[in-house]
Amino acid sequence: xxxxxxxxxxxxxxHTFLAIFVLVKNPKASxxxxxxxxxxxxxxxxxxxxxxxxxxxxxxxxWLLLDVIFFGSVWFMGLTxxxxxxxTERKKLLEKKTFWMLSLCFPMFFIYLQWRQRxxxxxxxxxxxxxxxxxxxxxxxxxxxFYYFLSITVALYLLVxxxxxxxxxxxxxxxxxVMTAKSIAFISGTTTDILLPHLLNIHSVPVMGNVFVLIxxxxxxxxxxxYKLFTVNxxxxxxxxxxxxxxxxxxxDPQGRVQRxxxxxxxxxxxxxxxxxxxxxxILLFPxxxxxxxxxxxxxxxxxxxFYLTLRAEDGKQVPVSLSTAxxxxxxxxxxxxxxxxxxxxxxxxxxxxxAKIQAQLLQSQKMEAIGLLxxxxxxxxxNLLTTIQGYISLALMxxxxxxxxxxxxxxxxxxxxxxxxxxxxxxxxxxKQPMEPAPVDLNYLxxxxxxxxxxxxxxxxxxxxxxEPDLWLIWADEGTIxxxxxxxxxxxxxxxxxxxxxxxSTGNVTLDEEAxxxxxxxxxxxxxxxxxxxxxxxxxxKTMERIFEPFFTTKEIGKGTGLGLSVVYGIVKQHDGWINVxxxxxxxxxxxxxxxxxxxxxxxxxxxxxxxxxxxxRNERILMVEDEYAVRIPTVRMLIENNYRVSGASSGQEALxxxxxxxxxxxxxxxxxxxxxxxxxxxxxxxxxxQPELKILMTSGYTDHKSQWPAIQKRGFGFIQKPYxxxxxxxxxxxxxxxxxxxxxxKPF
Numbered sequence: 001x002x003x004x005x006x007x008x009x010x011x012x013x014x015h016t017f018l019a020i021f022v023l024v025k026n027p028k029a030s031x032x033x034x035x036x037x038x039x040x041x042x043x044x045x046x047x048x049x050x051x052x053x054x055x056x057x058x059x060x061x062x063w064l065l066l067d068v069i070f071f072g073s074v075w076f077m078g079l080t081x082x083x084x085x086x087x088t089e090r091k092k093l094l095e096k097k098t099f100w101m102l103s104l105c106f107p108m109f110f111i112y113l114q115w116r117q118r119x120x121x122x123x124x125x126x127x128x129x130x131x132x133x134x135x136x137x138x139x140x141x142x143x144x145x146f147y148y149f150l151s152i153t154v155a156l157y158l159l160v161x162x163x164x165x166x167x168x169x170x171x172x173x174x175x176x177x178v179m180t181a182k183s184i185a186f187i188s189g190t191t192t193d194i195l196l197p198h199l200l201n202i203h204s205v206p207v208m209g210n211v212f213v214l215i216x217x218x219x220x221x222x223x224x225x226x227y228k229l230f231t232v233n234x235x236x237x238x239x240x241x242x243x244x245x246x247x248x249x250x251x252x253d254p255q256g257r258v259q260r261x262x263x264x265x266x267x268x269x270x271x272x273x274x275x276x277x278x279x280x281x282x283i284l285l286f287p288x289x290x291x292x293x294x295x296x297x298x299x300x301x302x303x304x305x306x307f308y309l310t311l312r313a314e315d316g317k318q319v320p321v322s323l324s325t326a327x328x329x330x331x332x333x334x335x336x337x338x339x340x341x342x343x344x345x346x347x348x349x350x351x352x353x354x355x356a357k358i359q360a361q362l363l364q365s366q367k368m369e370a371i372g373l374l375x376x377x378x379x380x381x382x383x384n385l386l387t388t389i390q391g392y393i394s395l396a397l398m399x400x401x402x403x404x405x406x407x408x409x410x411x412x413x414x415x416x417x418x419x420x421x422x423x424x425x426x427x428x429x430x431x432x433k434q435p436m437e438p439a440p441v442d443l444n445y446l447x448x449x450x451x452x453x454x455x456x457x458x459x460x461x462x463x464x465x466x467x468x469e470p471d472l473w474l475i476w477a478d479e480g481t482i483x484x485x486x487x488x489x490x491x492x493x494x495x496x497x498x499x500x501x502x503x504x505x506s507t508g509n510v511t512l513d514e515e516a517x518x519x520x521x522x523x524x525x526x527x528x529x530x531x532x533x534x535x536x537x538x539x540x541x542x543k544t545m546e547r548i549f550e551p552f553f554t555t556k557e558i559g560k561g562t563g564l565g566l567s568v569v570y571g572i573v574k575q576h577d578g579w580i581n582v583x584x585x586x587x588x589x590x591x592x593x594x595x596x597x598x599x600x601x602x603x604x605x606x607x608x609x610x611x612x613x614x615x616x617x618x619r620n621e622r623i624l625m626v627e628d629e630y631a632v633r634i635p636t637v638r639m640l641i642e643n644n645y646r647v648s649g650a651s652s653g654q655e656a657l658x659x660x661x662x663x664x665x666x667x668x669x670x671x672x673x674x675x676x677x678x679x680x681x682x683x684x685x686x687x688x689x690x691x692q693p694e695l696k697i698l699m700t701s702g703y704t705d706h707k708s709q710w711p712a713i714q715k716r717g718f719g720f721i722q723k724p725y726x727x728x729x730x731x732x733x734x735x736x737x738x739x740x741x742x743x744x745x746x747x748k749p750f
Contacts, residue, residue: 120135486531669698672700
């Protein structure tokens with residue numbers, strides 16, 4: 001038996017033994033199974049090679065042995081891809097079709113070409129040491145050799161890349177050993193198997209690729225013995241867990257100094273290993289947390305579980321974590337250190353804060369709804385009573401001279417009734433129950449008209465500055481209530497600046513996308529006009545800001561405020577489908593920003609023109625007054641008669657129709673209560689319009705909720721006046737309806 005034969009026999013036995021050993025070590029691990037298959041290919045290769053080194057075998061047997069060698073060598077190249085993908089922890093690539101093409105389809109195709117057509121190895125020739133191969137001079141041979149170089153090159157690239165990226169010391173040692181042995185085996189085997197016989201046509205040197213692979217095998221054996229490759233041990237498992245876990249792990253010595261921090265910790269906090277190694281724990285804590293009682297207990301030997309803490313990142317940012325700690329003990333029972341495991345809960349905290357914000361908004365909405373239900377429940381009866389009171393006061397004042405002492409008393413009573421009506425209106429405004437009469441509104445025009453009044457209202461010690469967008473979009477709003485928003489916010493700012501200061505009123509256009517809307521509380525995407533009122537007052541703390549829109553909440557002295565000013569603002573803005581943002585801090589003033597939906601800039605959208613009247617008195621027009629409340633109907637009828645109107649009264653829908661028929665129609669206007677005993681006011685209005693299509697309709701109601709039927713009134717274009725109404729308001733509204741027939745223009749929102 002020749003020396004070359006002995007070398008191949010040894011190679012066969014070594015490969016066979018190592019393949020079995022690797023598989024037995026951990027048969028369930030994919031790395032072990034593929035590694036055993038790869039080494040098995042070398043064993044098959046060596047089996048054929050140990051018989052090829054003999055002259056006594058015939059050429060036919062030599063061909064058969066060459067086919068065995070070719071089978072082992074081709075599959076070794078295919079399995080190389082799979083082995084190194086698993087070894088370098090790139091298992092996801094195994095699922096790609098490209099991998100299956102490289103590792104499975106190509107080897108099978110090359111075996112078919114060789115066994116059926118002899119397209120790669122053309123012949124076996126007898127040489128001094130036995131039999132050797134003769135490469136075919138075909139394109140398939142070069143494709144085969146390219147595939148060989150590709151498999152080896154990709155394997156080396158995967159090893160180099162993994163060596164650069166892995167943080168595990170054990171894995172780095174495994175990779176370095178395997179890569180070094182692989183490189184030596186690749187260079188040696190390529191020289192004897194391809195370079196000399198094919199490219200240089202030298203056949204005196206035996207084909208020794210399978211033998212040189214023993215160098216790679218020696219590297220594997222060294223890695224197995226020295227670094228436990230292919231073996232699952234506690235140290236390796238622990239190292240892998242620490243390196244790959246997504247939670248931050250920090251190992252402290254008994255003195256509280258950082259001894260180890262895993263990759264997840266370094267990524268979470270931004271520190272390098274050098275910055276943390278040997279540093280005291282305080283480097284990760286904020287000053288106010290360093291004295292935490294629980295942390296003191298933990299350092300003294302107490303374990304913690306799911307303890308909420310804020311760690312300090314390298315850039316100073318706060319990182320909220322859920323912390324669990326455990327004390328480590330040595331073999332003698334002494335304290336060897338402490339392990340921290342911290343989970344980043346930033347997203348959870350943000351979700352909790354968002355949930356709390358939504359719950360607070362819901363609670364605020366429920367408060368508003370409760371007050372609104374209360375206000376709406378009493379508004380109808382209360383408004384009817386106030387209408388009666390104001391009506392009789394107006395009648396009394398019409399029949400006595402202004403110089404009469406009784407007139408002064410009656411005026412005081414009328415003012416008190418007006419304040420009562422205003423209080424009810426404010427309650428309804430913040431609860432969003434007060435009907436509105438929207439129209440296109442130029443906010444800049446509104447502010448310009450209010451500035452003079454604001455100067456008188458706020459006083460000389462407060463400077464008013466305006467910063468108005470020249471091309472401001474219009475808004476579809478109730479002009480009177482928007483004026484009240486501006487006035488209330490200005491008064492609130494004045495009260496925050498008792499020693500004077502600066503009030504800045506600004507406007508602007510803003511377009512919010514989905515991302516921008518998420519940054520603003522209660523915001524939504526779209527086009528909006530903002531009204532911003534900023535003061536230089538004493539500002540508010542967070543607790544005060546949380547309550548400023550609550551009804552009856554006030555920080556003013558007793559008797560200096562009702563606590564409804566900002567509540568009314570909130571209600572009006574909500575009623576206009578907008579929202580308010582507030583920013584403030586103690587000593588730095590406050591900024592209230594109101595966002596209202598913009599409307600399109602249509603040419604036909606003009607400001608509602610004021611009706612020019614020389615007098616509110618009637619011109620002998622006929623009015624049909626339909627009101628079921630006697631105490632409201634009588635003074636209203638008398639007031640209209642006293643002001644040169646011819647009025648017929650009715651207490652129900654049926655009576656109104658009968659009156660209409662008896663008097664032959666010809667009425668100029670019907671003043672109808674929305675709620676009647678036998679039918680709704682809207683139904684009566686429709687019946688009257690059938691009889692007299694040109695009849696003008698003015699609806700009235702003491703209700704403020706759905707019973708007022710305000711949307712239906714708006715839809716039909718009828719006029720509306722809310723109870724309680726003063727004489728002047730009633731006469732103005734009647735005159736307006738008689739002359740125009742409408743009280744609003746329609747706009748087209750964006």
